[in-house]
Amino acid sequence: MRKHVAGLKILVFSISLLPLFWLSYALISDQLGANPIEAITRDTGVWALRFIMVTLFISPLRKLTGINEFIRFRRMLGLFAFFYASLHMLLYLGLDQFFDLHEIWLDIVKRPFITIGFISFILLIPLTITSTDKMIKRLGGRRWKKLHYLIYLIVVLSCVHFYMLVKQDKTEPLIYLLIAILLLGFRVFSQRRRHQVAGS
Amino acid sequence: MWIRKKHSWDIPESEVTDYKVYLNRRQFINGAAGLAAASAMPLSFAAKAPTGESFDNLGKSSFSTDEKLTTYESITTYNNFYEFGTDKESPSALAADFPDRSEPWIVTIDGECDKPGKYDYNELIQAQSLEERIYRLRCVEGWSMVIPWVGFPLAELLKQAQPNSKAKFVEFTTLYDPEQMPGQRRRVLNWPYLEGLRIDEAIHPLTLLAVGLYGREMPGQNGAPIRLVVPWKYGFKSIKSIVRIRFVEEMPLTAWVQANAGEYGFYSNVNPDVNHPRWSQRRERRIGEFLKRETLMFNGYGEEVAALYNGMDLKRYF
Numbered sequence: 001m002r003k004h005v006a007g008l009k010i011l012v013f014s015i016s017l018l019p020l021f022w023l024s025y026a027l028i029s030d031q032l033g034a035n036p037i038e039a040i041t042r043d044t045g046v047w048a049l050r051f052i053m054v055t056l057f058i059s060p061l062r063k064l065t066g067i068n069e070f071i072r073f074r075r076m077l078g079l080f081a082f083f084y085a086s087l088h089m090l091l092y093l094g095l096d097q098f099f100d101l102h103e104i105w106l107d108i109v110k111r112p113f114i115t116i117g118f119i120s121f122i123l124l125i126p127l128t129i130t131s132t133d134k135m136i137k138r139l140g141g142r143r144w145k146k147l148h149y150l151i152y153l154i155v156v157l158s159c160v161h162f163y164m165l166v167k168q169d170k171t172e173p174l175i176y177l178l179i180a181i182l183l184l185g186f187r188v189f190s191q192r193r194r195h196q197v198a199g200s
Numbered sequence: 201m202w203i204r205k206k207h208s209w210d211i212p213e214s215e216v217t218d219y220k221v222y223l224n225r226r227q228f229i230n231g232a233a234g235l236a237a238a239s240a241m242p243l244s245f246a247a248k249a250p251t252g253e254s255f256d257n258l259g260k261s262s263f264s265t266d267e268k269l270t271t272y273e274s275i276t277t278y279n280n281f282y283e284f285g286t287d288k289e290s291p292s293a294l295a296a297d298f299p300d301r302s303e304p305w306i307v308t309i310d311g312e313c314d315k316p317g318k319y320d321y322n323e324l325i326q327a328q329s330l331e332e333r334i335y336r337l338r339c340v341e342g343w344s345m346v347i348p349w350v351g352f353p354l355a356e357l358l359k360q361a362q363p364n365s366k367a368k369f370v371e372f373t374t375l376y377d378p379e380q381m382p383g384q385r386r387r388v389l390n391w392p393y394l395e396g397l398r399i400d401e402a403i404h405p406l407t408l409l410a411v412g413l414y415g416r417e418m419p420g421q422n423g424a425p426i427r428l429v430v431p432w433k434y435g436f437k438s439i440k441s442i443v444r445i446r447f448v449e450e451m452p453l454t455a456w457v458q459a460n461a462g463e464y465g466f467y468s469n470v471n472p473d474v475n476h477p478r479w480s481q482r483r484e485r486r487i488g489e490f491l492k493r494e495t496l497m498f499n500g501y502g503e504e505v506a507a508l509y510n511g512m513d514l515k516r517y518f
Contacts, residue, residue, distance in 0.1 A: 034277060034278035035288070035485070037490075038485075098491070098492070111478065111480075168459060169282075
């Protein structure tokens with residue numbers, strides 16, 4: 001796999017852009033239904049959550065397969081998570097609120113699901129900024145790792161945001177929440193095992 | 201001489217879209233459908249022409265707005281009808297043949313009244329004089345439409361049943377039939393869907409029993425064959441596919457109040473000042489428009505209905 005990483009990166013990059021192309025195409029060709037703004041806002045949000053989850057799949061995948069090279073795709077996938085989250089945010093700010101700061105502030109204060117979504121997005125920013133090699137070096141591996149534990153909080157907050165905004169049929173957000181819990185559970189489990197191995 | 205009263209919700213002449221476009225809508229829609237078919241664009245939702253029988257000699261109503269109509273396609277493909285699934289697209293995909301029109305559709309009227317009865321849908325629409333009513337519809341989710349309904353005032357039917365002095369409320373029930381309504385196989389709501397109105401709301405002249413839209417019989421996804429339309433309340437109050445109307449003494453426990461009493465009240469009047477935890481109710485997006493517009497108290501029907509709520513704290517009784 002090692003020698004194919006460069007080529008695979010291009011492939012992963014292209015696949016990660018597909019949701020954007022699909023949404024743009026659907027928007028232009030009027031296939032997003034009667035309320036297209038609502039549809040693209042929702043869909044970009046769901047894609048942001050999916051990419052956040054994909055980044056959390058990398059570690060387990062690496063451990064389970066023993067193929068370390070998976071880690072080399074994580075930064076890119078994380079940046080795509082931020083990219084879709086930013087689109088989601090921009091659509092909300094621009095097309096839902098028309099950049100009316102007063103309205104946006106009221107929304108953040110009054111509507112818990114907006115509050116949580118907003119916090120979740122804000123927390124993604126430091127992770128994005130510190131994603132470069134330079135920043136990793138500057139922070140030092142340990143501090144960098146500690147900072148990036150924030151992603152666990154972000155994934156839970158994002159699921160809660162999704163759960164709260166759905167009116168009645170909570171099935172879909174619950175599926176995401178379940179996956180998030182499994183991903184976090186895997187880490188707790190493997191951490192414990194490592195401690196046990198170290199202790200014995 | 202009939203002098204048309206200028207209502208607060210009337211749109212100035214300058215803002216009205218050409219009425220000819222509406223009058224020629226069949227032609228227009230047929231043309232659009234032909235074009236869509238001809239262009240053979242993959243995966244595109246072709247503008248569907250209205251199907252179903254058309255109603256003749258529809259009366260006009262002074263309650264109608266002359267705002268620009270929402271397209272037939274949007275009205276029939278963007279639906280909240282949880283009996284056919286919880287997303288907006290499922291109802292139009294799954295309710296195309298609903299209900300089985302070869303079977304009779306019976307509406308039972310009972311409860312606190314002197315003349316309870318069972319009404320066959322076909323006889324019902326024969327007996328009533330149908331009119332077109334163009335109403336705004338405001339969904340609690342923050343979007344709205346302008347829909348040309350076909351129907352008759354609910355009051356016409358209710359007075360035949362002769363409600364007695366105990367009839368303080370009217371309760372409505374949707375069909376429960378998981379065979380025909382696949383969404384009912386999951387308990388997303390406490391089926392069957394139940395709605396209610398206070399008796400004075402129910403007999404208000406704006407309250408309509410609708411049997412069609414755009415001049416034709418009601419599409420399945422819009423609540424065929426007969427549904428309620430209460431234009432000054434959020435859309436979920438306008439219960440679809442009604443099989444029972446009951447006069448009751450106590451306030452009915454409606455489906456959405458059962459589901460979440462903190463978010464949905466019995467009255468659910470359109471009210472820009474009452475916040476919802478998920479949606480600001482101060483503005484709305486009219487389907488087909490880009491910018492949002494201000495939401496009006498009672499969805500713009502305040503002049504007609506505000507008196508029903510004199511002395512009531514509408515923030516408490518939301």
